[in-house]
Amino acid sequence: MDVATLGNMLNTAFVFSTALILAALGGIISERSGIVNIGLEGLMTAGAFAAAVSAFHAQEAGYGSASPWIGMFAGALFGVLFALIHAVATITFRADQVVSGIVINFIAAGSTLYLVKLLFEGAGETSLVDEVFHKVKIPFLSDIPIIGEGLFNSYPTTYLALILVGIVYYALYKTPFGLRLRSVGEHPSAADTVGIKVLRMRYTAVLLSGVLAGLGGATIAMTTTGTFSHNTISGQGFIALAAVIFGKWNPLGALGAALFFGFAQSINNVLQLFDFSSQIPSEFIYMLPYVLTILILVGAVGRSKAPSALGEPYFQGKR
Amino acid sequence: AKNNNNEGGASGSASPSASPSASASVSASPSASSDASAKDMKFAMVTDVGGVNDKSFNQSAWEGLQRLEKDTGASVKYLESKEATNYLTNINQFVRDKYDLTWGIGFLMVDAIKDAAAKNPDSKLAIIDNVVEAPNVASVTFAENEGAYLVGVVAGLTTKTNKIGFVGGIDIPVIKRFEVGFVAGVAAVNPDAKVTINYTGAFDKADLGKAAAASIYNDGADIIFHAAGGTGNGVFNEAKERFKAGKKVWVIGVDKDQSLEFGDDVTLTSMLKEVDEAVYRVSQEMIAGKFPAGVVTTLGLKDNAVGLPETSTKNVSKEILDKVEEYKAKIISGEITVPTAQ
Amino acid sequence: MNKLIKAFTKESAVVPFIAILLGLLLGAVIMLIGGYDPILAYKSLLEKVFGNPYDFGETLTAITPLIFTGLAVAFAFRTGLFNIGAEGQFIMGMTGATIIGVSVHLPWYIHAPLAVLVGAFFGGFWGMIAGYLKAARGVNEVITTIMLNWIALHLSNYIINDYLLEPGKGRSYMVDDSAAVTIGWLSRILDDARIHWGMFFAILAVIFYYVFLWKTKQGFELRVVGSNADAARYAGINVNKGIIKAMFISGTLAGLAGVFQVLGVFLNQAVSASPTGYGFDGIAVALLGGNTPIGVFLGAILFGTLSYGAAGMSFGADVPPEIIRIVIGSVIFFVAAPGIIRWFIKRTFGKKRKGEVI
Amino acid sequence: MEQARTVVEMRNITKRFPGIVANDNVNFKLSKGEIHALLGENGAGKSTLMNILFGLYQPEEGEIFVNEQEVAIDGPNKAIKLGIGMVHQHFKLVHPFTVTENIILGSEPKKWLGLAVNKKLAYEQVGNLSKQYGLNVDPYARIDEISVGMQQRVEILKTLYRGADILIFDEPTAVLTPQEISELLVIMRNLVQQGKSIVLITHKLKEIMAIADTVTIVRRGKVIDSLPVAGTNPNQLAEKMVGREVSLKLDKKVAVLGDPVLEVKDLVVKGRSGLNALNETSFVLKRGEILGIAGVEGNGQSELIEALTGLRSVAAGSIRISGVEVAGESPRKISEAGISLIPEDRHKHGLVLDFPVRENMVLETYYQPQFNKNGFMDFDAIDEHATRLVKEFDVRTPTIMTEARALSGGNQQKAIIAREVDKNPDVLIAAQPTRGLDVGAIEFIHKRLVEQRNMGKAVLLVSYELEEILQLSDRIAVIYEGRIVGEVNPAETNDQELGLMMTDYKQPQGGSNIEQAD
Numbered sequence A: 001m002d003v004a005t006l007g008n009m010l011n012t013a014f015v016f017s018t019a020l021i022l023a024a025l026g027g028i029i030s031e032r033s034g035i036v037n038i039g040l041e042g043l044m045t046a047g048a049f050a051a052a053v054s055a056f057h058a059q060e061a062g063y064g065s066a067s068p069w070i071g072m073f074a075g076a077l078f079g080v081l082f083a084l085i086h087a088v089a090t091i092t093f094r095a096d097q098v099v100s101g102i103v104i105n106f107i108a109a110g111s112t113l114y115l116v117k118l119l120f121e122g123a124g125e126t127s128l129v130d131e132v133f134h135k136v137k138i139p140f141l142s143d144i145p146i147i148g149e150g151l152f153n154s155y156p157t158t159y160l161a162l163i164l165v166g167i168v169y170y171a172l173y174k175t176p177f178g179l180r181l182r183s184v185g186e187h188p189s190a191a192d193t194v195g196i197k198v199l200r201m202r203y204t205a206v207l208l209s210g211v212l213a214g215l216g217g218a219t220i221a222m223t224t225t226g227t228f229s230h231n232t233i234s235g236q237g238f239i240a241l242a243a244v245i246f247g248k249w250n251p252l253g254a255l256g257a258a259l260f261f262g263f264a265q266s267i268n269n270v271l272q273l274f275d276f277s278s279q280i281p282s283e284f285i286y287m288l289p290y291v292l293t294i295l296i297l298v299g300a301v302g303r304s305k306a307p308s309a310l311g312e313p314y315f316q317g318k319r
Numbered sequence B: 001a002k003n004n005n006n007e008g009g010a011s012g013s014a015s016p017s018a019s020p021s022a023s024a025s026v027s028a029s030p031s032a033s034s035d036a037s038a039k040d041m042k043f044a045m046v047t048d049v050g051g052v053n054d055k056s057f058n059q060s061a062w063e064g065l066q067r068l069e070k071d072t073g074a075s076v077k078y079l080e081s082k083e084a085t086n087y088l089t090n091i092n093q094f095v096r097d098k099y100d101l102t103w104g105i106g107f108l109m110v111d112a113i114k115d116a117a118a119k120n121p122d123s124k125l126a127i128i129d130n131v132v133e134a135p136n137v138a139s140v141t142f143a144e145n146e147g148a149y150l151v152g153v154v155a156g157l158t159t160k161t162n163k164i165g166f167v168g169g170i171d172i173p174v175i176k177r178f179e180v181g182f183v184a185g186v187a188a189v190n191p192d193a194k195v196t197i198n199y200t201g202a203f204d205k206a207d208l209g210k211a212a213a214a215s216i217y218n219d220g221a222d223i224i225f226h227a228a229g230g231t232g233n234g235v236f237n238e239a240k241e242r243f244k245a246g247k248k249v250w251v252i253g254v255d256k257d258q259s260l261e262f263g264d265d266v267t268l269t270s271m272l273k274e275v276d277e278a279v280y281r282v283s284q285e286m287i288a289g290k291f292p293a294g295v296v297t298t299l300g301l302k303d304n305a306v307g308l309p310e311t312s313t314k315n316v317s318k319e320i321l322d323k324v325e326e327y328k329a330k331i332i333s334g335e336i337t338v339p340t341a342q
Numbered sequence C: 001m002n003k004l005i006k007a008f009t010k011e012s013a014v015v016p017f018i019a020i021l022l023g024l025l026l027g028a029v030i031m032l033i034g035g036y037d038p039i040l041a042y043k044s045l046l047e048k049v050f051g052n053p054y055d056f057g058e059t060l061t062a063i064t065p066l067i068f069t070g071l072a073v074a075f076a077f078r079t080g081l082f083n084i085g086a087e088g089q090f091i092m093g094m095t096g097a098t099i100i101g102v103s104v105h106l107p108w109y110i111h112a113p114l115a116v117l118v119g120a121f122f123g124g125f126w127g128m129i130a131g132y133l134k135a136a137r138g139v140n141e142v143i144t145t146i147m148l149n150w151i152a153l154h155l156s157n158y159i160i161n162d163y164l165l166e167p168g169k170g171r172s173y174m175v176d177d178s179a180a181v182t183i184g185w186l187s188r189i190l191d192d193a194r195i196h197w198g199m200f201f202a203i204l205a206v207i208f209y210y211v212f213l214w215k216t217k218q219g220f221e222l223r224v225v226g227s228n229a230d231a232a233r234y235a236g237i238n239v240n241k242g243i244i245k246a247m248f249i250s251g252t253l254a255g256l257a258g259v260f261q262v263l264g265v266f267l268n269q270a271v272s273a274s275p276t277g278y279g280f281d282g283i284a285v286a287l288l289g290g291n292t293p294i295g296v297f298l299g300a301i302l303f304g305t306l307s308y309g310a311a312g313m314s315f316g317a318d319v320p321p322e323i324i325r326i327v328i329g330s331v332i333f334f335v336a337a338p339g340i341i342r343w344f345i346k347r348t349f350g351k352k353r354k355g356e357v358i
Numbered sequence D: 001m002e003q004a005r006t007v008v009e010m011r012n013i014t015k016r017f018p019g020i021v022a023n024d025n026v027n028f029k030l031s032k033g034e035i036h037a038l039l040g041e042n043g044a045g046k047s048t049l050m051n052i053l054f055g056l057y058q059p060e061e062g063e064i065f066v067n068e069q070e071v072a073i074d075g076p077n078k079a080i081k082l083g084i085g086m087v088h089q090h091f092k093l094v095h096p097f098t099v100t101e102n103i104i105l106g107s108e109p110k111k112w113l114g115l116a117v118n119k120k121l122a123y124e125q126v127g128n129l130s131k132q133y134g135l136n137v138d139p140y141a142r143i144d145e146i147s148v149g150m151q152q153r154v155e156i157l158k159t160l161y162r163g164a165d166i167l168i169f170d171e172p173t174a175v176l177t178p179q180e181i182s183e184l185l186v187i188m189r190n191l192v193q194q195g196k197s198i199v200l201i202t203h204k205l206k207e208i209m210a211i212a213d214t215v216t217i218v219r220r221g222k223v224i225d226s227l228p229v230a231g232t233n234p235n236q237l238a239e240k241m242v243g244r245e246v247s248l249k250l251d252k253k254v255a256v257l258g259d260p261v262l263e264v265k266d267l268v269v270k271g272r273s274g275l276n277a278l279n280e281t282s283f284v285l286k287r288g289e290i291l292g293i294a295g296v297e298g299n300g301q302s303e304l305i306e307a308l309t310g311l312r313s314v315a316a317g318s319i320r321i322s323g324v325e326v327a328g329e330s331p332r333k334i335s336e337a338g339i340s341l342i343p344e345d346r347h348k349h350g351l352v353l354d355f356p357v358r359e360n361m362v363l364e365t366y367y368q369p370q371f372n373k374n375g376f377m378d379f380d381a382i383d384e385h386a387t388r389l390v391k392e393f394d395v396r397t398p399t400i401m402t403e404a405r406a407l408s409g410g411n412q413q414k415a416i417i418a419r420e421v422d423k424n425p426d427v428l429i430a431a432q433p434t435r436g437l438d439v440g441a442i443e444f445i446h447k448r449l450v451e452q453r454n455m456g457k458a459v460l461l462v463s464y465e466l467e468e469i470l471q472l473s474d475r476i477a478v479i480y481e482g483r484i485v486g487e488v489n490p491a492e493t494n495d496q497e498l499g500l501m502m503t504d505y506k507q508p509q510g511g512s513n514i515e516q517a518d
């Protein structure tokens, strides 16, 4: 395999990974505060939908290349809207967090498609957005072998995701906010007794996860599909959830997990370029990313420790 | 509806090649006579799990029915299948509601149509892309390999890098026909060109299509023919992106004239598969009392049911199009037999 | 028996009831906003399900796999495991049944049971992989089951494509008649609806679920593992074996759902581009039913009825069937957060009282 | 001590929980510079009262005055502002965090416009504070790496960091070693000298006598009495608290020794860190005796218990029960060989809290033929069994179908003891059997243990409370760094001597790593 192929593979890996990274960051923030977020899939769906719709309208209204950014913004906003449902249910009404997450997935899938049908006269898909993101070469950096092509010639969303990894990492481990957030997920009553507003913290975290997962979904609409339909988001949210756990609830870990998964996906395309690939049943090639993920987990990572209070509703005087 | 009987009897042996009688009547009928009887008739279709907006045969079929409604005043309706169990129940919904003709759209409908037909001998059914041998079913299949051969000719003559790609959905007989015909067409005009085959394993994953296209283009190919439904959107997106970055690459679309949706910058041509036309015409025959019951119609180049769209002239040179015509004639005349499977 | 009566008179029964009403109400509001007629829609839904014997029979057919996958997910939950992999286990169950149904030829009294058993085992084995990886290597089952879903999809496509394919059909050969578990006479009564023995097995599975978990030694062990793994270890229960066993049983239940879809409904297995959704619906059913036997059973009935009826809604009232997903979602939501319902009751009753005073 | 000014007054406080009045018209007064003890049975309402003062609960009725001002304490934030700090019965520490992170949590020193925690300053401040009060805590250590005693000091630092003048200690000594207890008492005296006022909740009469100025006794939510400690005595206090006469002395006949039943020889067990937690430990336990294992927590006791019961693998050595080798066998095999365990952590190991009492009563015996027919549970037999045990051991539970979670701590412990004793084991291991229980419950449990010994059973008692060890044991083995370093006769020793053996024995120097940390 030559250097150019490797760079191209990496580049493709980033395309796959970007949305996963963003959604996984959302998952981390929420779960670090103690709220299980199995609704990432739904939040991404909401984000992708809002992005496709609003970018389309922005483009029609003549916003040009600002349209995908408007889409991203709308995606984040819509993600928050659905995250709010999750927050109210799990934090205020102490509903089971897994149940609520599954519900988010259901409602997001149903309502976005319903809205598409209302907004696009019965069509099951939004109209194609022409003004989507394009890869941006970063001067000089893009000349570095392998990672130049692999990373520094990527979508703005990829750069955004990587920057957000840094920001979330910093926020979690260096700021007062992060310290408090983590304490709320580990030992909410400890946080409570030092005057931290546990419920408010958790609301913030879940809403932020809506922003990030919404952005993740929007990324897919604004880079790969240009439209939204029932299968724009089909399983990425769950892969992102896996990345959260795989990455041990750490932004850098999740970045690694998401990249690994993206890379495994791109391997199977490269494989098909070789003549010997016709000897391998294509099904085995499709399986590859999933099998590799399991193998890595078995070989390297082992047990990961979730935040101690993950999944437990909190109320004062809880015993 | 009685005169269907002799036609049904005639096609006892459902040969894959089109029965001449069927194609003759197809070309004869489309006089839009919105007589009173048509207004009382009800036509329906059931989609496969792709849904009615799949940008592929389901959508095309629905467009055919919608045109029928406009032209004849007949009422039309569709039901989408969420999962495979719904094929039969959806078809039965129409059959039991005494629809005059119910279409099963797509390859996968075959068992459901067969079952419904056997249990409701008085009803009329039709299927696209597959064959059901029953006296009350009209089957319409396409010689995709013939059309694919022609776009193969275009690709073989257009490529500058002698590298060409094919992106398929899943490896099933229909899609295989596209692949085999395409590869044969390329080989006929440019034996040096290499065709990279990539089946993505899905008809609905644009991200997989995009990644597949990226790796094929990165490998030096300059043309990709896709037969992958929604997955193919990813192929177009990848090409558009490269175009905007200043690299000229081509996509050959499928089923419909995809230049209309994805623009002329990247769409070299498309391999038309006129499902809408077929649905429209067979339904018209039904109105005219000439439903091809029990007949298997294979629509190919000679029926103008597969082929290249008019818009091809924008990006394909006159010489190449002339070559295409040449090959088309040879296929119709039988001088060339396009393979259907490897 | 007393318990049963209690269950229906106490709040625990009132909550789901109100939840269903609220869910339907929400659906109606959304339909109104979209310009549809909710009354016609719900009428069409009911008509679709109860309007004629055929559709009623088909509704039963739609409910059956949901009972199995719902029980599968619930069973794992009871053992402290989150089985997102019912989907993959379902697919493997189909594949096992198809292999036996297509490739061996035996008298019916051996063939059908063998196909059922092998399919169930395939599903169980698929679940067991995740169980083993958790027990032996500590790999979180949430991840492995997600991955195994996709692996199952492609693996079974491979098996069909390369070994069982009927040329030109995009699916396996039809299974032998001797392997089918359809019930001809009942189908005939129900206007040719696809009725099969799976329905009775589904009811047996509900009973099994209850008896096994709450009445048997092994069930007790698994519940201890699920409730407090440390205490289980202390009590001399082999926790790792418990996890593997639980995932095996869970997978078997999900696998059976697939088995009966093949042997009772399709009689073949198609090459499939995407997951079927039964596994994920199973999660919803389990949660809807609070992981209790009766709950899962009723949850599956509700879920299946609404989903099947959705086609009627779009047929009779042109309402997009997606609405039903929103309805189901909100029903689960209201069941899961009884606080919302209590709040709702308080609000409405509170207002009434105020109104009376004025 | 200067003339006492009232810093806290709680008037007519009533707090109800579903089905119970936890505080019933309670009056409570704390003077400046005093140590005020709160005494009462389990569930009397002590913690509730203090949680109200700290703003965690809101009372239904009553007023609170702090420094003679009426206040509404609507949350811990408000309490902290008023200078109230609380060290909780169950520590409120975030385990993966460092000492400093725990202390500054919620009032972090900041830099860069509040965008970052000023860690350097934080560590410095915590280090200084620790020095100022002589607490010797390593600011950089992670909570899950330090001892329970240290964790408690972190809790104290948390309150001091927030400038608390009124400190509430909720059962601070229940989890401490004797050494740590005496150090804590010194710290408390120190604090009072620096002008703080302290509320001390404890079940240990000795501590009250040793350090408190005033004691308030609560029973079933009501204040029974409030009196100066000088001029009272333990027996009187115990009586007031329980409402009947309690014998603080245990009647114990002379032991009648039988054959050896448990023989441990050269046992080596690896601890969590992979290092040897037990180093060639050997001892013998005979029928009819109680062998107390004395030692500072963390010297291999937990590992010893886990190895003896099959919960931890054995690296080398032998364990024989009535002559049968069981080292490395499964917990089930060992249980069947005749070992029963009253575990240290009743919530983690002892009970399945979500299960009804009846199922908890057969947690280890469910599979035996008397409860089990052809793989099916025999619930008639199980119910009968549970009903009998509940009665025999006076487990106060509404019904045998009640979830174990709903029982009070003392009754949970009684349920476990009932189950373990009823297994009729040859060897009964009791790990911390009375931790956190009130005198009444302790009396009950001690009687049961002695009864077992009198019946010819062998009892292995592992406890960090010297008093308990001294009172119950017929023989005491001292464990230090995974070895039995000595055996003494309880009649011929005292806490001083034991304490020395447990801590100073062959220990290099008095200092620990604490001093290096500064």
Ligand SMILES: Nc1ncnc2c1ncn2[C@@H]1O[C@H](COP(=O)(O)OP(=O)(O)OP(=O)(O)O)[C@@H](O)[C@H]1O
Pocket (backbone or CB within 6 Å): A031, A036, A037, A038, A241, A244, A245, A303, A304, A305, A306, C080, C081, C082, C083, C138, C140, C142
């Ligand atoms: N990130 C997550 N999102 C949703 N559900 C989760 C997540 N992590 C865990 N779960 C669910 O919660 C349960 C507890 O998981 P967790 O892995 O923390 O505990 P565990 O299985 O005991 O792990 P370990 O044995 O490694 O400590 C799991 O069985 C799973 O069902």
Ligand SMILES: Nc1ncnc2c1ncn2[C@@H]1O[C@H](COP(=O)(O)OP(=O)(O)OP(=O)(O)O)[C@@H](O)[C@H]1O
Pocket (backbone or CB within 6 Å): A317, A318, A319, D017, D018, D020, D021, D022, D040, D041, D042, D043, D044, D045, D046, D047, D048, D049, D089, D408, D409, D436, D438
């Ligand atoms: N949050 C709560 N919800 C319900 N009941 C409670 C709660 N907190 C305390 N109780 C009940 O109130 C009563 C008093 O409890 P409290 O914890 O104050 O007792 P305590 O005197 O501190 O006992 P202990 O010595 O065991 O710590 C008990 O019956 C207890 O069960």
Ligand SMILES: [Mg+2]
Pocket (backbone or CB within 6 Å): D046, D047, D048, D089, D170
């Ligand atoms: Mg207390």
Ligand SMILES: [Mg+2]
Pocket (backbone or CB within 6 Å): D042, D089, D171, D436, D437
């Ligand atoms: Mg206590």
